[in-house]
Amino acid sequence: MNTVLDEDARIKYQDPGVIRTILSTTKTIAMVGLSPKSERPSHFVATYLQYEGYRVIPVNPMAKEVLGEKSYPDLLSVPDKIDMVNVFRHPDECPEIAQQAVQIGAKTLWLQLRVVSLEAAHIAEAAGLNVIMDRCVKIEHGRYNGSLHWVGMNTEIITARRGRRYF
Amino acid sequence: MAQEKRKFGFETRMLHAGHIPDPVTGARAVPIYQTTSYVFEDTDKAAQLFELKQYGNIYTRINNPTTATFEERIASLENATGAVATASGMAAQMTTMMTLLEPGDEILSSAHLYGGTVTQFTHTFRKLGITVHFVDPTNIDDWAAAITPKTRALYGETIGNPKGSILDIEALADLAHAHKMPLIVDSTFATPYLCRPIDWGADLVVHSATKFLGGHGNSIAGVLLDSGKFDFSSYATIANPDPAYHGLKFYETFGHYGFLMKARAVTVRDTGAALSPFNAFLLIQGLETLSLRMERHVQNAQAIAQFLYDHPKVDWVAYAGLADNPYHALAQKYTPKGPGAIFTFGIKASNPRAAGKEFIESLHLFSHLANVGDARSLVIHPASTTHQQLSDEELAAGGVDAGMIRLSIGLETLEDLLWDLDQALQATSA
Numbered sequence: 038m039n040t041v042l043d044e045d046a047r048i049k050y051q052d053p054g055v056i057r058t059i060l061s062t063t064k065t066i067a068m069v070g071l072s073p074k075s076e077r078p079s080h081f082v083a084t085y086l087q088y089e090g091y092r093v094i095p096v097n098p099m100a101k102e103v104l105g106e107k108s109y110p111d112l113l114s115v116p117d118k119i120d121m122v123n124v125f126r127h128p129d130e131c132p133e134i135a136q137q138a139v140q141i142g143a144k145t146l147w148l149q150l151r152v153v154s155l156e157a158a159h160i161a162e163a164a165g166l167n168v169i170m171d172r173c174v175k176i177e178h179g180r181y182n183g184s185l186h187w188v189g190m191n192t193e194i195i196t197a198r199r200g201r202r203y204f
Numbered sequence: 205m206a207q208e209k210r211k212f213g214f215e216t217r218m219l220h221a222g223h224i225p226d227p228v229t230g231a232r233a234v235p236i237y238q239t240t241s242y243v244f245e246d247t248d249k250a251a252q253l254f255e256l257k258q259y260g261n262i263y264t265r266i267n268n269p270t271t272a273t274f275e276e277r278i279a280s281l282e283n284a285t286g287a288v289a290t291a292s293g294m295a296a297q298m299t300t301m302m303t304l305l306e307p308g309d310e311i312l313s314s315a316h317l318y319g320g321t322v323t324q325f326t327h328t329f330r331k332l333g334i335t336v337h338f339v340d341p342t343n344i345d346d347w348a349a350a351i352t353p354k355t356r357a358l359y360g361e362t363i364g365n366p367k368g369s370i371l372d373i374e375a376l377a378d379l380a381h382a383h384k385m386p387l388i389v390d391s392t393f394a395t396p397y398l399c400r401p402i403d404w405g406a407d408l409v410v411h412s413a414t415k416f417l418g419g420h421g422n423s424i425a426g427v428l429l430d431s432g433k434f435d436f437s438s439y440a441t442i443a444n445p446d447p448a449y450h451g452l453k454f455y456e457t458f459g460h461y462g463f464l465m466k467a468r469a470v471t472v473r474d475t476g477a478a479l480s481p482f483n484a485f486l487l488i489q490g491l492e493t494l495s496l497r498m499e500r501h502v503q504n505a506q507a508i509a510q511f512l513y514d515h516p517k518v519d520w521v522a523y524a525g526l527a528d529n530p531y532h533a534l535a536q537k538y539t540p541k542g543p544g545a546i547f548t549f550g551i552k553a554s555n556p557r558a559a560g561k562e563f564i565e566s567l568h569l570f571s572h573l574a575n576v577g578d579a580r581s582l583v584i585h586p587a588s589t590t591h592q593q594l595s596d597e598e599l600a601a602g603g604v605d606a607g608m609i610r611l612s613i614g615l616e617t618l619e620d621l622l623w624d625l626d627q628a629l630q631a632t633s634a
Contacts, residue, residue, distance in 0.1 A: 188464075190276065194224065
């Protein structure tokens with residue numbers, strides 16, 4: 038697994054069982070830092086997740102609308118119930134985003150690949166949220182629905198059980 | 205799923221990595237998806253696949269489900285983040301370099317390489333504006349002294365052709381990383397069972413899968429692998445916006461998958477060096493017995509090298525498994541199970557070139573051909589085949605002894621192989 042986290046943090050913030058539960062129970066994702074530009078990484082992830090059936094609500098003060106969804110300046114302005122807050126912002130901004138995630142009653146705080154903030158994690162954990170860090174929602178979804186395998190990547194899934202969707 | 209906490213062993217992954225039994229039919233063996241193309245689910249998904257926003261199958265020149273099983277399996281065995289299979293080992297090298305480099309870039313390579321690689325690096329890469337400089341790999345200071353501002357990668361073979369030298373991978377990885385460049389290792393002769401270069405710091409690994417990975421001499425194939433640890437942000441071809449994909453930045457968007465995504469979606473797509481799914485199936489069959497075969501390959505090779513070393517008609521044996529070989533210490537570090545099953549030796553004769561021919565003609569079990577890494581034992585005499593147009597002096601300049609024989613030790617009964625070599629040596633004029 039490619040990560041900058043140490044062994045203890047990996048166990049805590051990258052648990053495959055927790056990731057699969059999150060992917061199967063989440064319906065609405067607020068994506069903080071979702072870019073309206075088609076070639077940006079956040080746009081790739083949002084496009085993928087929207088096709089896979091998730092509702093993706095953009096949180097970006099610089100955008101009006103992304104992928105057909107109205108964009109909000111911050112999490113507190115989003116009127117809908119949010120299951121997961123997915124963060125594409127600099128780690129310095131994460132503690133404040135975590136506080137807002139707690140305030141709006143999100144169930145999960147998910148920081149993208151290389152977005153690492155232990156302070157943000159502690160804020161969210163203390164309020165009972167699931168926290169995932171230094172992982173990509175698209176990669177993890179692709180790992181467990183089998184599509185990441187199709188591009189030759191090492192999913193690290195070893196099983197002799199008949200194939201099914203793993204969440 | 206408690207198994208996710210478990211780190212499964214090499215042999216388990218040889219049999220299971222990259223393959224979940226088919227959900228519809230339950231087929232246990234890996235099916236051969238002999239298809240060129242794949243029906244799209246809908247127009248949105250099709251568009252997203254072409255933009256690389258979805259992972260999925262488009263066209264077998266880019267990916268294929270049978271090939272994907274081979275790719276994920278070898279990636280698992282090499283402790284890589286992923287793999288791209290290619291039509292041959294040469295294509296794997298070409299794909300790696302075309303993905304990484306731009307015209308004007310240079311590579312610094314070990315001089316102990318397969319001859320075909322030297323030719324590709326020297327002549328074909330020159331046409332692409334890429335220059336390769338060669339260095340004697342045995343001294344790390346020689347490598348350091350040869351690095352220039354244009355050097356963009358270090359390159360070598362785990363077990364070097366033809367003298368069986370062992371690459372000091374850890375020292376070279378440190379040197380490469382101190383200069384912010386990747387170390388690329390061709391690990392064909394070792395296979396991940398004997399050595400995993402990524403565990404020693406190598407960034408990219410290439411294989412001719414034609415050899416021990418397939419293991420049965422029936423399919424030409426290659427593969428390239430990425431550790432996923434190297435920072436490619438200063439490599440323009442991977443980091444800069446790609447005009448063919450609406451300005452997509454592969455490294456920023458795909459992170460540790462960036463190199464491999466670019467290799468697949470651009471280089472292999474455009475050069476067309478894709479692996480056939482039927483060959484991928486045969487390679488998967490090979491991988492399932494890799495550890496068993498390699499154990500026997502190195503066991504037979506060690507016994508035969510020792511036998512030849514003690515034989516009165518043999519002048520020298522170049523196998524790092526022998527205690528007085530100059531690479532023995534490195535072999536113990538990097539290939540503790542045995543330094544492969546391919547090595548060279550010299551016949552003691554007044555006319556070594558003629559003696560080499562005579563020896564080959566006298567063999568009964570060794571197949572005389574230009575390949576290595578087959579289940580069967582193989583032999584070639586460079587001075588009468590691949591290098592026959594060169595004089596003895598020219599051969600010597602190229603590091604090839606006129607009496608040099610290369611063996612690739614197979615899985616036959618050891619006593620039969622020893623018998624064959626002995627009777628052929630006895631039949632050879634002194």
